Amino acid sequence: MLNLTLKTNRSWGSWAASHLDEILVDHVHCEKKAAGTAMNFLFRYPHIRLLQEPLAALAREELEHFEIVLKELDRKKIDFVPQKPSPYGQKVHRVIRDEEPAKLRDTLLCCAVIEARSCERLSLLSDVLEDLGLRELYKELLAAEARHHRIYVELAREISSAGFEDRLLEICSHESNVISRAQNLPRLHSGAGFMNS
Ligand SMILES: [Fe+2]
Ligand SMILES: [Fe+2]
Secondary structure, eight states, X not given: OOOOSSOBOTHHHHHHHTTHHHHHHHHHHHHHHHXXXXXXXXXXXXXXXXXXXXXXXXXXXXXXXXXHHHHHHHHTTOOOOOOOOOHHHXXXXXXXXXXXXXXXXXXXXXHHHHHHHHHHHHHHHHHHOSOHHHHHHHXXXXXXXXXXXXXXXXXXXXXXXXXXXHHHHHHHHHHHHHHHTSOOXXXXXXXXXXXXX
């Protein structure tokens, strides 16, 4: 089960499918970013043993996703163009506190909720895709993102279980606020006007 306090309206899927080229380019960037984020934990917290193997494996998997979606771009003859990072991730991360271990736990929970949102969006998109090959691929990818969501939640719980459920809910609500104010650009994490109230 994904921890999201606000769901995206199903109509987002058809809208995204009508901007598929841009969504695919954004998706490739998101996979690379997700790999980098997982790697960052390994560099920032080399002394926290329990993070190492799960996040090394997660980073590897995100890089595989990066290569897979990049291949889809090539198949569809879409250029992999640079793009300005979406402010979504940065805004979600504003909820992170400065003191450890709260900082680490908050960062893991932000990653968890971003994975959940990606999974939700890939699911809405895969439901309406006419390209059956891409639809199947997205189903596989979204299952992996759901698993990443759970890995981040469980790592955060292992870092500190004190007040865990309340903090998870606070961070989910914060993410919902961020995404409900996001611009309607063809990005995986966009979509003001597409959120259920
Ligand atoms: Fe991924
Ligand atoms: Fe992921």
